[in-house]
Amino acid sequence: KQEVTQIPAALSVPEGENLVLNCSFTDSAIYNLQWFRQDPGKGLTSLLLIQSSQREQTSGRLNASLDKSSGRSTLYIAASQPGDSATYLCAVLQGAQKLVFGQGTRLTINP
Amino acid sequence: DAGVIQSPRHEVTEMGQEVTLRCKPISGHNSLFWYRQTMMRGLELLIYFNNNVPIDDSGMPEDRFSAKMPNASFSTLKIQPSEPRDSAVYFCASRDAGGPPDTQYFGPGTRLTVL
Numbered sequence: 001k002q003e004v005t006q007i008p009a010a011l012s013v014p015e016g017e018n019l020v021l022n023c024s025f026t027d028s029a030i031y032n033l034q035w036f037r038q039d040p041g042k043g044l045t046s047l048l049l050i051q052s053s054q055r056e057q058t059s060g061r062l063n064a065s066l067d068k069s070s071g072r073s074t075l076y077i078a079a080s081q082p083g084d085s086a087t088y089l090c091a092v093l094q095g096a097q098k099l100v101f102g103q104g105t106r107l108t109i110n111p
Numbered sequence: 112d113a114g115v116i117q118s119p120r121h122e123v124t125e126m127g128q129e130v131t132l133r134c135k136p137i138s139g140h141n142s143l144f145w146y147r148q149t150m151m152r153g154l155e156l157l158i159y160f161n162n163n164v165p166i167d168d169s170g171m172p173e174d175r176f177s178a179k180m181p182n183a184s185f186s187t188l189k190i191q192p193s194e195p196r197d198s199a200v201y202f203c204a205s206r207d208a209g210g211p212p213d214t215q216y217f218g219p220g221t222r223l224t225v226l
Contacts, residue, residue: 042219043217046215099144100156
């Protein structure tokens with residue numbers, strides 16, 4: 001059974017810092033890996049999607065990497081801003097359409 | 112497009128009552144997913160439909176839970192009878208099989224509290 005783990009569970013940093021969120025998964029037979037953002041009281045928003053054959057994806061200040069063989073992914077956020085405060089979820093796609101989520105990292109950026 | 116629409120946004124009920132959660136997927140999407148999010152277990156897939164047909168309901172916790180999709184624009188998740196341990200946020204998501212690779216679009220969720 002696939003298990004997805006995210007470390008740390010919570011992170012608080014001052015504005016402007018670069019930071020890394022970690023995600024690990026136990027079964028490397030995945031179709032892709034996604035990073036989502038969740039704001040309180042709202043649904044999930046997809047940030048980045050990395051196909052199993054890719055190593056990284058970038059969008060603005062966000063960069064996600066994937067090492068499928070070791071079962072690891074990282075989300076790098078450059079020059080953090082208070083608006084980046086949210087919970088970040090990592091999810092792997094297994095089978096045709098089944099997303100398996102980690103527990104998330106609750107990020108707080110302090111002004 | 113208005114995105115995935117869920118109703119109600121909040122539901123408070125007493126143990127033993129029937130609860131029905133509703134979802135309207137994005138128009139044109141042909142896959143629909145129901146998830147449950149709790150502090151203990153995180154976000155879990157309950158069931159998903161392709162072209163209105165249930166494909167995998169292995170995540171449905173027990174017989175008290177049932178889901179239907181009578182047409183392409185509407186789905187329900189019903190809990191009967193409800194129990195306090197069913198308290199959670201329930202998300203609906205939809206996907207276009209012909210769209211961007213495997214991206215699901217999530218609704219805002221229904222926060223259910225069973226007293």
